[in-house]
Amino acid sequence: MDESADETPLECLAQHGFCWVRQTLSSQQLDLARSRMETILTGGGPGVLTSQGQPYGVRNLLELWPEVVELLSDRSLLELLEQVMGPKVYLVRALFFDKPPAKSWTLPWHRDRTIAVANLPDFDRSGFSNPTRKAGILHVIAPNDLLSRMLTLRISLDPMREENGPLRVLPGSHRQQDGTDEDLDSLVQSSVLSTQCEAGDVFVMRPLLAHSSGKSADNTPLRRRVIHLELSDEDCPGVGVDWHRRVPIPM
Ligand SMILES: O=C(O)CCC(=O)C(=O)O
Numbered sequence: 001m002d003e004s005a006d007e008t009p010l011e012c013l014a015q016h017g018f019c020w021v022r023q024t025l026s027s028q029q030l031d032l033a034r035s036r037m038e039t040i041l042t043g044g045g046p047g048v049l050t051s052q053g054q055p056y057g058v059r060n061l062l063e064l065w066p067e068v069v070e071l072l073s074d075r076s077l078l079e080l081l082e083q084v085m086g087p088k089v090y091l092v093r094a095l096f097f098d099k100p101p102a103k104s105w106t107l108p109w110h111r112d113r114t115i116a117v118a119n120l121p122d123f124d125r126s127g128f129s130n131p132t133r134k135a136g137i138l139h140v141i142a143p144n145d146l147l148s149r150m151l152t153l154r155i156s157l158d159p160m161r162e163e164n165g166p167l168r169v170l171p172g173s174h175r176q177q178d179g180t181d182e183d184l185d186s187l188v189q190s191s192v193l194s195t196q197c198e199a200g201d202v203f204v205m206r207p208l209l210a211h212s213s214g215k216s217a218d219n220t221p222l223r224r225r226v227i228h229l230e231l232s233d234e235d236c237p238g239v240g241v242d243w244h245r246r247v248p249i250p251m
Pocket residue numbers: 097107112165166167211212213214226228
């Protein structure tokens with residue numbers, strides 16, 4: 001299920017719902033990403049998430065830093081994207097998460113089902129549901145057939161260890177996509193995988209892979225910064241619906 005197993009990244013993604021592409025960022029790209037994120041976090045404004053005055057995330061990163069797409073330049077990563085999605089791939093939403101050492105947070109088991117859209121679909125006929133606004137941007141729950149073809153890339157800007165609140169996943173759960181998030185609690189048995197990586201590694205996952213987020217240890221000095229990029233090969237998410245943002249990935 002990781003590089004030690006006898007599986008290619010492509011096989012791992014199909015079978016388990018995720019794979020790793022290691023060391024995709026140069027040290028200059030890492031420095032740039034960390035410094036851009038610091039400027040955005042300290043600048044505040046719509047989309048910057050705070051808890052007790054401490055910024056810990058950004059919702060609308062594509063508005064604030066559309067050039068984030070330029071971080072996707074590693075050949076093996078782009079080849080994998082092309083193998084999975086074809087020659088035309090769009091970045092359709094970008095988020096950022098930090099876990100500041102003294103202000104860690106957790107998330108329960110869930111699948112990512114919301115996408116950012118420019119206009120409301122015809123809910124009666126389209127398979128979309130639950131419109132909400134997040135940081136002023138329209139979001140809807142998307143149908144499984146769209147979500148199951150999308151990919152999320154999580155670029156780590158710090159090493160991720162057990163002590164700084166790693167992402168946990170249920171391998172293979174992207175194939176049981178009809179269950180509710182409540183059902184996931186019963187699936188959480190011995191199969192939970194706690195992910196670990198170095199700065200610059202990219203975790204490639206299907207949005208319907210069940211995942212949760214652990215809490216950092218009380219005394220850790222480590223932050224845990226992740227740029228989260230959602231990709232689709234669709235020009236628009238459904239008939240009569242447009243993506244809120246759609247940035248082509250230079251392949
Ligand atoms: O970054 C994390 O640990 C979790 C984030 C998450 O669950 C999500 O993006 O849906």
